[in-house]
Amino acid sequence: MAELEALIDRIALNDREAFAQLYNVTNRRVYFYILGLVKDETVAQDILADTFVEVWKGASRFEGRSKALTWIIGIARNLALKFFKKRKRFENIDDHHELRNGNSEEFAERFADIEDLKAGLEKLSWKHREILHLAFYEGFTYEEISKMLSIPVNTVKTRVFHARKALRQLLDNDKD
Amino acid sequence: MGNEHNKEKHPLMATSSEGLKEDNGSEIQEQETFYLQRAFQEMEKEISLPSEEIFERICNRIVIEEQERPVKENVKKTQGPGTRLFEWLRGLFSSPGLAWGLCGAQAIVFVFAFLVLNSGKPSFETMTYGQNSGHNQVFNVIFKKNVKFGDVVSFLQKHHMKIINGPLGKDLFVIEIEKEKDLERIKKSGILEFMGQAY
Numbered sequence: 001m002a003e004l005e006a007l008i009d010r011i012a013l014n015d016r017e018a019f020a021q022l023y024n025v026t027n028r029r030v031y032f033y034i035l036g037l038v039k040d041e042t043v044a045q046d047i048l049a050d051t052f053v054e055v056w057k058g059a060s061r062f063e064g065r066s067k068a069l070t071w072i073i074g075i076a077r078n079l080a081l082k083f084f085k086k087r088k089r090f091e092n093i094d095d096h097h098e099l100r101n102g103n104s105e106e107f108a109e110r111f112a113d114i115e116d117l118k119a120g121l122e123k124l125s126w127k128h129r130e131i132l133h134l135a136f137y138e139g140f141t142y143e144e145i146s147k148m149l150s151i152p153v154n155t156v157k158t159r160v161f162h163a164r165k166a167l168r169q170l171l172d173n174d175k176d
Numbered sequence: 177m178g179n180e181h182n183k184e185k186h187p188l189m190a191t192s193s194e195g196l197k198e199d200n201g202s203e204i205q206e207q208e209t210f211y212l213q214r215a216f217q218e219m220e221k222e223i224s225l226p227s228e229e230i231f232e233r234i235c236n237r238i239v240i241e242e243q244e245r246p247v248k249e250n251v252k253k254t255q256g257p258g259t260r261l262f263e264w265l266r267g268l269f270s271s272p273g274l275a276w277g278l279c280g281a282q283a284i285v286f287v288f289a290f291l292v293l294n295s296g297k298p299s300f301e302t303m304t305y306g307q308n309s310g311h312n313q314v315f316n317v318i319f320k321k322n323v324k325f326g327d328v329v330s331f332l333q334k335h336h337m338k339i340i341n342g343p344l345g346k347d348l349f350v351i352e353i354e355k356e357k358d359l360e361r362i363k364k365s366g367i368l369e370f371m372g373q374a375y
Contacts, residue, residue, distance in 0.1 A: 016235075027225075027226060027230075028220065028223075029220070031226050032219070032223055044226075045226050049234050052231075053237050053238060053241075056234075056238050057241070114211065114214055114215050117212070117214075118215045118218060118219055121215055121216070121219065137212070137213055137217070164208065
């Protein structure tokens with residue numbers, strides 16, 4: 001991971017080759033994250049382009065307090081939220097239809113069918129999908145996610161709990 | 177599903193989720209996490225990569241921004257001191273903070289001017305203002321509130337009096353009265369609320 005930080009340091013010195021390398025290594029990852037939020041390829045590509053322009057412009061401001069990928073995804077997230085604001089497509093996590101009272105027992109078997117699980121993840125609200133993505137796929141710590149999303153660590157934990165619960169619920173519903 | 181999937185993890189992906197470590201370490205949750213990672217991994221593989229054109233677009237935008245930046249810097253460098261001063265003043269006066277500051281300063285000046293102009297000096301003067309002959313008696317008078325202008329004029333003419341100052345505070349007028357006039361009669365005319373010797 002330190003290579004990414006080194007690339008950003010070089011980008012801060014206007015090194016285009018480093019920029020191309022960074023793009024090659026991370027674009028798929030960042031694009032996947034954005035696409036998970038906006039669910040639209042054209043919009044996701046626009047946001048991806050904006051993100052990397054911001055990375056180029058802001059490389060000299062990157063102080064290495066967070067991981068490079070956390071920083072890039074943070075930029076992508078801010079741009080995606082701007083898009084949401086423009087489209088007024090904010091969802092309220094509290095009244096999302098996926099959350100219902102039901103059996104909250106842990107059944108890992110429900111997750112075992114990858115196809116169902118993928119379908120379930122696609123159906124999750126963007127906030128729930130995002131938190132699972134950041135915590136379990138990117139492997140960011142709760143502290144890192146807390147900084148990235150500007151929410152308290154406890155809220156991150158609660159959101160992860162609700163996201164898992166919603167996902168289990170969706171998988172249950174699909175099986176019924 | 178087995179642990180062989182771990183081998184297929186994305187090179188950027190952490191070997192184990194730190195989020196999980198901070199959650200709870202139950203075996204079931206670990207399994208769930210594993211499947212989640214697996215699902216995300218597959219989903220990422222399934223998406224079509226952003227086109228080459230995107231990177232070109234990014235590079236073009238960067239080039240344009242870079243071209244604009246030196247132009248701005250060069251313009252600053254080639255400007256003479258007069259132009260720079262003008263630019264500085266233009267920037268200064270176009271700032272909202274200064275605009276509001278000037279508004280406040282103007283308001284203070286208006287209020288101050290209003291107070292100064294209204295302090296002690298009458299808001300209007302009679303034609304006889306300041307025409308004190310020095311031979312007659314001078315009195316401070318206050319006319320009754322309900323007295324009409326015409327009555328005041330008739331009263332002054334009848335007794336050959338003239339206003340030499342006023343209105344001052346509390347609508348006080350200074351009038352000059354001929355020495356031989358009957359002051360008691362004037363006092364009881366019903367027009368005056370107050371009448372007293374001025375010194």
